[in-house]
Amino acid sequence: MILFTNSNFFQxxxxxxxxxxxxxxxxxxxRLKRLDMNYLEPELFHYxxxxxxxxxxxxxxxxxxxxxxxAEALNPEHITVMSGCCAVFATLSTVLxxxxxxxxxxxxxxxxxxxxxxxxGGIQPVHVPLFSEVTDEESHPFxxxxxxxxAALQRAKNQLRACIRSxxxxxxxxxxxxxxxxxxxKHLYELHVIMDEIYMLSVYGDATFTSVLSLDCVPDPERTHxxxxxxxxxxxxxxxxxxxxxxxxxIQKAVNQLAVFHGCPGPVQHVLSQxxxxxxxxxxxxxxxxxKRLKEAQNILVDGLADVGIPVLKSSGGLYVWxxxxxxxxxxxxxxxLELWQKLLEEKLLISPGKAFYCYEPGWxxxxxxxxVDKIYLCxxxxxxxxxxxxTESAANNISSNADALCTLKEGSSGNPSNTPGDDVSQLKNIxxxxxxxxx
Numbered sequence: 001m002i003l004f005t006n007s008n009f010f011q012x013x014x015x016x017x018x019x020x021x022x023x024x025x026x027x028x029x030x031r032l033k034r035l036d037m038n039y040l041e042p043e044l045f046h047y048x049x050x051x052x053x054x055x056x057x058x059x060x061x062x063x064x065x066x067x068x069x070x071a072e073a074l075n076p077e078h079i080t081v082m083s084g085c086c087a088v089f090a091t092l093s094t095v096l097x098x099x100x101x102x103x104x105x106x107x108x109x110x111x112x113x114x115x116x117x118x119x120x121g122g123i124q125p126v127h128v129p130l131f132s133e134v135t136d137e138e139s140h141p142f143x144x145x146x147x148x149x150x151a152a153l154q155r156a157k158n159q160l161r162a163c164i165r166s167x168x169x170x171x172x173x174x175x176x177x178x179x180x181x182x183x184x185x186k187h188l189y190e191l192h193v194i195m196d197e198i199y200m201l202s203v204y205g206d207a208t209f210t211s212v213l214s215l216d217c218v219p220d221p222e223r224t225h226x227x228x229x230x231x232x233x234x235x236x237x238x239x240x241x242x243x244x245x246x247x248x249x250x251i252q253k254a255v256n257q258l259a260v261f262h263g264c265p266g267p268v269q270h271v272l273s274q275x276x277x278x279x280x281x282x283x284x285x286x287x288x289x290x291x292k293r294l295k296e297a298q299n300i301l302v303d304g305l306a307d308v309g310i311p312v313l314k315s316s317g318g319l320y321v322w323x324x325x326x327x328x329x330x331x332x333x334x335x336x337x338l339e340l341w342q343k344l345l346e347e348k349l350l351i352s353p354g355k356a357f358y359c360y361e362p363g364w365x366x367x368x369x370x371x372x373v374d375k376i377y378l379c380x381x382x383x384x385x386x387x388x389x390x391x392t393e394s395a396a397n398n399i400s401s402n403a404d405a406l407c408t409l410k411e412g413s414s415g416n417p418s419n420t421p422g423d424d425v426s427q428l429k430n431i432x433x434x435x436x437x438x439x440x
Contacts, residue, residue: 013345016379017352019319021202021235021370023293027286028235036274044266050259052081056269060243063276064228067201068211078245080255081269085198085242086116087262088227092244094121095254096192102126104152104191106144108322108357108364128152129360132313132324141313142322182212182219192223199318201233201287204295207316213245222248230272232319235290235370240264241272294319294370301369304380308387319370326363328387337362347386349379 031037044053051057057076065074082088093103099122105113106128117123128149130142137145182193195212203209211226218224229242241264246252276282298321302312305323313322329336334355341353354364369376 010375010378011348013348013350014375014379014382015350016320016368016371016375017350017366019232019366019368019370020237021232021290021294021319022372023297023370024235024286024290027289031275031278031281031286032271034274037271040267040270044270046266048263048266048269050263051256052079052264053266053269056081056273059273059277064213064243064245066279068197068213070211070213071216074213074245075247078247078252080244080246080252080259081264082242082244082259082262083240083264084231084262085196085227085229086112088229088242088244089113089194089196090116090120091255091258091262092194092225092227092246092251093117093123094258095251097121097123100124102156104128104149106130106148108142108354108359111356111358114358126152126156127358127360132361132364182215182224190220190223192225193220194225194227197226197228198232200228202290202294202319203317204291204298205316209317225251233290234275234286239268239272241268297369297371297373297376300373300376301367301379304376305367305383308380308384310383320366320368323365323367324363325365326361329363332362334362341365343386344383347382349382349386351379 052060054076057079060079060081061074061076064070065072080088082091094117097103102124103117103126105125107130114125117125128144129152130144130148132141134141134143137147197209197211200209200211212218212224213226224246225248226245227242228245230239231237244252244255246255298315301321305312305321309327311324313324315321325337325340326332328340330339337353337355341351344351352366354361354366357366367379
């Protein structure tokens with residue numbers, strides 16, 4: 001039983017569904033109050049280069065060279081700055097693909113990406129389903145392999161032409177064998193690869209992250225593209241600044257033509273330049289504290305879930321856990337997953353069902369832990385109350401059903417249950433549309 005002394009402090013819906021890092025606002029606020037943040041040169045208020053200001057791109061190049069442990073110094077001219085990673089991916093995929101082309105994307109994945117690429121460029125996803133069961137060829141659940149990419153490509157070879165996106169965000173950021181994936185795209189099909197490393201610095205414990213920028217030899221540099229932004233690693237999701245790094249001049253030239261629709265304000269670029277250039281603050285204050293708080297928050301949520309019988313996928317990066325609720329489903333279907341999600345929402349707990357991320361196994365949920373400790377404890381309390389009440393109700397229904405069956409048998413009835421189909425599938429479509437907007 002979890003002791004929670006202030007259970008009335010939050011009476012509304014508790015949102016552990018949106019992936020935002022709220023653990024270091026105090027550090028960011030303190031840094032924003034320093035004098036260097038308030039100095040704005042007149043040129044920052046002029047129309048700027050749609051690729052990003054030169055000084056900002058230079059700071060980003062130095063920052064990523066150091067913190068991604070790049071194999072060689074990054075060239076600022078290969079960087080384009082846009083309003084978030086969604087803008088980067090939608091724009092880049094539109095340049096790489098023609099309308100009705102497809103792109104390979106491992107699932108589970110960020111649920112909102114499909115609508116953005118379709119609305120922007122008429123491009124369709126080709127899912128590469130990953131599963132929790134570990135085969136002889138795999139080392140961990142939900143592992144992306146070249147064989148799975150090959151199978152998905154063959155299933156959709158008439159649809160797919162240009163683009164492949166690698167998994168690095170939703171599940172374990174350490175789980176992708178990048179060199180095998182890059183070999184797949186180079187030597188077999190000459191596809192483009194977009195590496196999403198948005199959680200690159202949100203790694204904690206003893207784990208280390210290997211960026212594609214750190215590889216000594218990338219099989220096809222002209223077809224390998226890197227993206228990252230400030231929303232997760234810096235807890236600045238509202239800032240909306242994403243970074244594309246590509247060595248392909250022609251592709252970048254085309255991207256820059258569309259970047260005019262996704263520009264970042266000059267003053268914002270100045271403020272972020274001050275953040276990433278202050279290495280003393282980053283190395284001795286922000287990153288150590290952020291990693292410590294992330295690990296502590298993850299431990300609290302994982303331990304609390306274990307107490308109520310919910311296992312999670314082991315991870316050392318990101319802002320959330322991928323939790324296994326399968327034993328709490330009435331049946332192993334997505335309709336049952338939706339029903340459980342709705343019950344949780346009735347208990348004022350908002351978490352994200354796996355279907356919202358195109359997971360092919362019902363019963364997996366995503367819970368964000370990068371929030372206050374009080375909210376994590378309250379989440380566990382509400383989960384415990386709901387699951388306990390559900391178990392009690394199920395036991396009572398079983399007793400009632402057995403009694404009814406005995407009475408029916410005495411009356412000579414066959415006792416066969418009715419099986420009227422419900423309206424759960426249409427409800428699920430509505431829920432998924434909703435999550436495309438809030439599950440970031």
